Amino acid sequence: MMLRLDNVTKVYKVGAFGGKAFAAVDGVSFDVRQGEVVSLIGESGSGKSTIGRMILGLTSITTGSITVDGVPVKAAKEYYRHVQGVFQDPFSCYNPVFKADRVFRMIKDSYYPEVSGAEWDERVRSTVQDVRLNPGQVLGKYPHQLSGGQLQRLLIARALLLDIKLLVADEITSMLDASTRIDVLNLLAELKERGLGVLYVTHDLSLGNYLAERTVVLRNGTVVEMGLTEKVFGDPLHPYTRKLLAAVPRLNAPWEDAEPTGVCRYHAAGASGPLLEAEAGHFVACARLGDCPR
């Protein structure tokens, strides 16, 4: 078990003088194993990005614990050697004044000062090839000369230059075009073969379905359903998951018109309860699960 979240809660103070508390993430527990892509799916405000930021040490944890290989999160250099993140907007991750490959040199300066220049250049070239880019086309260029897909893959290459075990990918394909998006997704799928764990945060159910072995569905800061992707998408048990799936537009099938109330009598009540194991490895937070006709 590589990444483990145990009953993690994040409470923000809101309102005048911080008088009110708002739980953006409320008692979330799940794990990511080595060589596995887990997708974290939720709508805006569900807390999915907050979870990603807490894992990266960018936001403090209110209660609960997050550990990577047993080591708790800390915003320190040694931690970031193993845990890295890539975010939504590749254009704002680069300094437009400098060439894009400066991000690689910054890694060398802070983590590998002992490596010789020639050897480092060789490492950079091979890693850039690993992310399916042609080093001649992307090295030595300014950010505005590269496409969003190229910039995003360079950021993944930057993470791979470290001794990385876990990659948090927060909406990394949302700003990319359909024709390049799939290449970045395929790249994430290849990373797991190198033994990396990937947490893929997204609002797009079809991308999560394509990529992930396991899926965690969030709603208002709590997990409503999680398990193997084929179970969560193929046989969703929570009314909220069903509602989300019904709203996804499909290329060649009509929109599932009626909200699937016929399937679940308690849909309207939005029945929510403790996270229970409905079948092996498939957890659902539905108070009426026992009454479910399935």
Place this chain on the structure above:
Amino acid sequence: MSLRVSELRVYYRTLKGDVKALDDVSFTMRDGEILGLAGESGCGKTTLGKSLIRLDGRMRHMGGTVELDGRELPIGDDRRMNEFRFHEVSLIPQYSMSAMNPTRKIGKMVGELLRSRGVTLDRAELESRLDLVELPRTVLGNYPIELSGGMKQRMVMVISTLLNPSLLIADEVTSALDVSTQKAVAKALTGFRDAGFVKSMIFVTHDLALTSRIADTIMVMYAGRLAEKAPAGVMVTAPRHPYTKLLINSLPEVGVRYADKKLAGIAGSPPSLLDPPAGCRFRDRCPLAGDECAQEPPVAEVEPGHFVACWKA
């Protein structure tokens, strides 16, 4: 024929030269048609939508005509277009969050807006349209900040169509919304067409799956040109242009298992529109490209209503 666009060219003036964002685009729209305009970033879809209502300072109308209900739109003349804006052509912008005046209550703002166009507010009509998009009537007494993103988007939709325009341009209206809100907004758009509030609609989006749900016809653009235009059902099941085929094959879907199947993207990137190459602009990325592709392919009608710009289609 509601809209007829002929050989439209709109360029962006830059210090390096003209960016040919829209280069010789022609198409027509029937009354009551929803045209889904799809394509990747930089293909000219937003430029096309914008040039039908307002050219911004960098855009220059370089040729071609736009005819709406038999009258030519003076799209190059900002002043004369005022007569058409809101009455005949209307727009729902991408970021409705910033489209409403934050210092006015919504009802008051709508009243002011209509007065500026010399129209008095028909309260009953406004309220019935709010009902249609399932907004409570109390929103008229709210400030925009009190509404959620999906509610704001629907409110702007109601405002944009109050004067029953002939043509409505909806530019990426659902991109910032969650899937469930997206569905409600998309359904409301088709509802407006069915109720006759707008005669025809151009739905600009990068999401082919979504546009296939609400559009009657889909037009795919590539690098400032029309690549393919076909009825929605034909476009997703039997596309003819290699670009459309590859694009549709690169879309993952829910309800499909991808255990061992891998989808593939399209290698390369679109050409620069500062100095686009001669011939077919998709040639460099096209697996079928041959010698004839050095010549620019004409837009040919391969079947009734199905237009393709490809020598190999």
